[in-house]
Amino acid sequence: MAKWQTRKLEVLVGKPVEVRLLSSALSFSMxxxxxxxxxxxxxxxxxxxxxxxxxxxxxxxxRDLRLLxxxxxxxxxxxxxxxxxxxxxxxxxxxxxxxxxxxxxxATRSREYVPVxxxxxxxxxxxxxxxxxxxxxxxxxPEINPEALDAHQGLIAxxxxxxxxxxxxxxxxxxxxxxxxxxxxxxxxxxxxGAAAMQELEDQARAFAQGQPMVAKIFxxxxxxxxxxxxxxxxxxxxNEEENKMVEETRKLFSLPELPILPTCIRVPVLRAHSESxxxxxxxxLSAAEARALLAxxxxxxxxxxxxxxxxxxxxxxxxxxxVHVGRIRQDPSDPRTLAFFVSGDQLLKxxxxxxxxxxxxxxxxxxxxxxxxxxx
Ligand code: NAP
Ligand code: 2RA
Numbered sequence: 001m002a003k004w005q006t007r008k009l010e011v012l013v014g015k016p017v018e019v020r021l022l023s024s025a026l027s028f029s030m031x032x033x034x035x036x037x038x039x040x041x042x043x044x045x046x047x048x049x050x051x052x053x054x055x056x057x058x059x060x061x062x063r064d065l066r067l068l069x070x071x072x073x074x075x076x077x078x079x080x081x082x083x084x085x086x087x088x089x090x091x092x093x094x095x096x097x098x099x100x101x102x103x104x105x106x107a108t109r110s111r112e113y114v115p116v117x118x119x120x121x122x123x124x125x126x127x128x129x130x131x132x133x134x135x136x137x138x139x140x141x142p143e144i145n146p147e148a149l150d151a152h153q154g155l156i157a158x159x160x161x162x163x164x165x166x167x168x169x170x171x172x173x174x175x176x177x178x179x180x181x182x183x184x185x186x187x188x189x190x191x192x193x194g195a196a197a198m199q200e201l202e203d204q205a206r207a208f209a210q211g212q213p214m215v216a217k218i219f220x221x222x223x224x225x226x227x228x229x230x231x232x233x234x235x236x237x238x239x240n241e242e243e244n245k246m247v248e249e250t251r252k253l254f255s256l257p258e259l260p261i262l263p264t265c266i267r268v269p270v271l272r273a274h275s276e277s278x279x280x281x282x283x284x285x286l287s288a289a290e291a292r293a294l295l296a297x298x299x300x301x302x303x304x305x306x307x308x309x310x311x312x313x314x315x316x317x318x319x320x321x322x323x324v325h326v327g328r329i330r331q332d333p334s335d336p337r338t339l340a341f342f343v344s345g346d347q348l349l350k351x352x353x354x355x356x357x358x359x360x361x362x363x364x365x366x367x368x369x370x371x372x373x374x375x376x377x
Contacts, residue, residue, distance in 0.1 A: 033364060035061035039098045039122065041090055041113065042105030043067035043078060046195040047127055050353035051102055052080050054322075058357055068094050069105070095120035099369070100360050103127060104352065118154045123369065125156050125356045132157040132249055139252045141355060142362045143300040144171045149359070149368055156359050161351020162186050162242065162265065163249040166276055168324040168350065169343045172298035173291055174254060177282035180337070181260040184246065187268045187275040188230065189315060190223050192347055197223070198271055205269075223269050230265035240265060273315035274347040278340065285336035288329045295326050300350070305329055313344035321346055322354050 038055070042048040048069070055062060067078055067087045074089040088094065090113060095101055101122040103110045110130035117124050131137045138148040139157045144167050149156065159167070166184055173179070190201040197218040204214040204224035214222045221228045232241035239247070242265040251259050268275075296303045304313045305327035313325035324345035332338035345351065363369045 033061045035063035036099040036369075037064040037066070037097050038062055039066040039068060039095060039101040039117070041068045041094075041101065041103045041109060041117075042127075043087055044069040044073045044076065044195075045104055046191050046198060046348055047104035047352040048102075049078070049195075050348045051104065051356065052078060054349065054353045054357045056081055058361070060357060060360070064097070066094060066098065092116050095122050098122040100125065102356050102360075104356075114155060123152075123154050123156070123360075123363065125158060125359050127158045127352050127356060129160065129245065130157075131155060132159060132245075133252065139249060140359055140362075141167050141171075141253055142358045143168050143298070144253050145255070146362050146366070149363055149366060152363070152368060156363075158352060158356050158359065159249045159253060160242070160245040161192060161347035162188065162263075162274055162276065163246045163253065164351045164355055165274055165324050165343055165345035165347060166246065166278065167250060167253045168298075168300050168345065169276075169278065169295070169326045169341065170250075170254070170280060172294040172301070173280060173282065173286065173339070176290070176294050177284045177286045177337070179254065179256065179259060179280060180283055181262075181281040182250070183262045183279040185264040185277045186230070186242075186246075186266055187270070187277075187315075188242075188265060189268065189270040189272050189274055189347065190219075191272045192267075192274060192351075193218060193231065201269055201271060219267065223267065225269060227266060227268050230267055232265075239263070270315045271319075272346060272348060273318040273344050274351065275313065275315055275318075275342065275344040277342055279332075279338060280341075281335070281338045283337070286331070286339055287336070288331045288339070291329050291331075291339055291341070295329070300324060301326055303327060303329075313342050315344050318344035319346050320349070322349055324350055 068090040069087050071089045073087045076087045077084045095117040101117040101124045104127040107128040107130040110126050110128040114124050132139050137157050140148050141164050191198040200218045201223045207214050230240050230242040234240045243263040246263045247261045295301050302323045302325050304325045312327040318325045326343050328342035330340045
């Protein structure tokens, strides 16, 4: 961050501000680096396809790219840097000579094949929920806890997309004022449930427009023109799986194992990008202006906060953006330590593909891209 930005922040906050220079650490140049052999498990899925686009966008130094999916996709081709690359069936010998393996094919595949990939020497960055809460597996969002990568043993977990987006917005505020409690309601897009769910929303909207019945196969209820509680099972504690993941993973990301978090996860008829209405309580008072300045200076965030034009974060605008959009920032009139704000972030990017590639970039730049070794799983 430039010095003038730090000073502007100090004027607004009214005290010296310690700003961690994550910004520069996060906008790495990937030119003139050695190149790597990559594998993408689940390359044909919603996240896998985004991984291909993000690797291109970041000019990630790729030597060889192995695209893996189920037997259904074997023989298909996908395009990467104007080259046509065949999709291969995921098998145990698919990881020979691979430096980084990005997994995005569900927890069952990760449980079976992540140990195989690590045994073959690959560093695994896993988008599934399989290992996120294993104590020695770092769960990382580079804007929050890049230092957790230092002790990695060849496997890094990418958090749940709703937790990642929430965490990016909370991080600069927590650094300034210390989080005490979070209440969050999500507005989650169809693509959070995969490529087929995204297609289901499009098909239902088309059917509705043509006066045809809306067929629900992936979701338990019609997703077009509807809103319903997140489609994961409700656990004995009354919270659904998505809500429980948000609580556990946010606590792990911030190393705040007792942080009170009250989530409500909702599916909405949006194709892509999750939104969240957040109420956060802090140990010390934080005005809306202070929060806006902290958020504007933080890496990975765009402040979209324009009351005059009634323009705030929206999933349509956040779609395709690597940054999380934050706005509608207000201080609770009844408690100066409580803020309310609204967030939209492309969960296929910051909640999955971009965060995974960013982890690989951070490993390379911190000199941590060493070969995998035996570890906790
Ligand atoms: P998706 O669109 O349904 O894609 C699933 C991928 O897994 C496809 O490439 C599929 O290949 C592959 N696959 C399925 N069964 C397989 C098998 N037996 N062997 C090898 N590959 C198999 O799902 P997604 O949304 O991309 O999610 C992928 C993972 O990322 C999940 O673990 C999910 O929890 C996680 N994630 C998703 C999001 C999100 O916003 N969608 C965000 C964060 C994390 P075929 O095409 O051949 O079937
Ligand atoms: C969802 N959190 O939106 C998931 C995506 N992994 O359902």
